[in-house]
């Protein structure tokens with residue numbers, strides 16, 4: 861599961877930050893997940909919960925996931941902005957369509973693939 865390896869590396873980052881700042885408790889971790897990273901938020905939460913079990917200094921429900929919308933630029937026209945999203949009948953997140961919403965031309969992704977820790981709220985000594 862890809863999400864598990866992502867969350868493991870986030871955990872490593874959080875732990876090294878804790879050491880640097882001599883934190884006694886991690887309260888919140890704000891994780892920005894790009895719309896085009898195709899990471900399942902549920903799987904991220906699940907993986908986090910499982911890893912946090914063995915980390916007494918990290919709150920089990922510390923992970924806050926923020927969705928970062930995708931932004932693309934068209935190679936044909938001047939369009940820059942979000943992708944059009946195809947509605948999903950399954951009730952899940954819609955599938956972004958990788959073409960320009962204006963002229964259906966090819967697009968370059970400017971943002972939306974990343975998965976980054978924005979902020980860690982912790983209690984220090």
Ligand SMILES: [Zn+2]
Nearest residue numbers: 934937960963
């Ligand atoms: Zn276009």
